[in-house]
Amino acid sequence: MFRSVVVHNLSDDFSNISIENIDRQDLALDEVRVKVNSASVNFPDLLMTAGLYQYKPEIPFTLGMESSGVIIEIGTDIKDFDIGDEVIISAFTGSFSEELVVPEIKVRKKPLGLNWEQASTYTVAYLTAYVSLITKGDLKPGETLLVHGAAGGVGLAAVDIGRYIGAKVIAVASTQEKRDFLLSYGADFVLSPDKGFKDHVKEITNNLGADVIYDPVGGDVFDESIRCIAWNGRLLVVGFASGRIPSIPANMPLIKGFSVIGVRAGEYGRRSPEEGREHFAMIDKLISDGSLNPHIHKIYSLDQTIEALKELSNRKVIGKVCINP
Structure with a gap:
């Protein structure tokens, strides 16, 4: 037994x-x-x-x-x-x-x-962040990445991968303790999720907005995120930790030219086993060689x-x- x-x-x-x-x-x-x-x-x-x-x-x-x-x-x-x-x-x-x-x-x-x-x-968190940012979000060096829920498991993995890629990482977290940790972990900027964070994102990006937004929170955070996303940006829907599944006015992505992309990372392995194995192999390599740090x-x-x-x-x-x- x-x-x-x-x-x-x-x-x-x-x-x-x-x-x-x-x-x-x-x-x-x-x-x-x-x-x-x-x-x-x-x-x-x-x-x-x-x-x-x-x-x-x-x-x-x-x-x-x-x-x-x-x-x-x-x-x-x-x-x-x-x-x-x-x-x-x-x-x-x-x-x-x-x-x-x-x-x-x-x-x-x-x-x-x-x-x-x-x-x-690391498997769940880093697979989610890897598929989101690299496979779906096409995050590139020098782009601005906004990470919500950044101190949680999947959020911190996104901060880590964003740092590895060479993006400018804006990490959003609820307490000063978490924000201090995120700065020490490699985030370039930290913000509170309180209403009005969009103005700080615009200030940081010279009014351009974030190129990629990683959102495992949903709710009000999602609603405000669509107002600080860059032209041709990618808004990654990762989860709804807030408890509210948001909706979006269809004219917003039309006017700003951004994409809303749903991410269910594990489904890649189930629908395309070979692609799933490639994802696992890459995160295993990056973890084991010290490029990423759970x-x-x-x-x-x-x-x-x-x-x-x-x-x-x-x-x-x-x-x-x-x-x-």
Whole structure:
């Protein structure tokens, strides 16, 4: 038996979560069993516990989208992995557990030189930011990038990638502590999300506006963003952490010539596996060679999972938090 964090019903107060002993299941031919050494918490984990995420797992389910660990058993059809391989796991559920079983397609080998926490924290956030800024947003050196929710997991990844590309990065965050961190992390300018940030963006850009806007927040932030975007700009819709899905007057992109682009990064791998593998290979390389630098805010034990979820829910996290079973 092993311990897992299990969701039994849908609730937004985490009362539906418990840590339970689970019996081992037999492996299918294409599955591997992994001893989990570290997992990380993502905003969709919060949404899934309340039934608010686009992917809705069958209840009960084990929480956790990404983790790292060691393969301890393989199915008979497995050719590319062996017992003892150190791997990264990317799946919608299952990672907040001492062990998990996943299809071979959901694992990849951990880059050399990364510890377990580093390996568990970057797949979701950096894949989202990479697909958004490079594949969809076509961000170029010298362009201005405006990042909302910049101290969160996907926001901080966007700041990091923007810095790597050579863009001028304007990072928006809710507290002075977060803004100070973002300056130390490589942002060129920091702003508060309070109403009126558009005027500061225009001032920074000599009234031209931001070339690329990365928005995992939605709501009022989106509404104001369309008023400080550059001609031929790209507004990347990444999520709706504010809780409100905004709408846009169709004349705005017509008048200003900008594009509104939806980003669902993981769907690339599902619809185009080869392109998905290329994305993973690139972020693995950039992380392992030190070009990108994921930030770990805090490490929790499996017994502290609810505390970790509350920390993220209360917007106290800078970067990512880990859960080590």
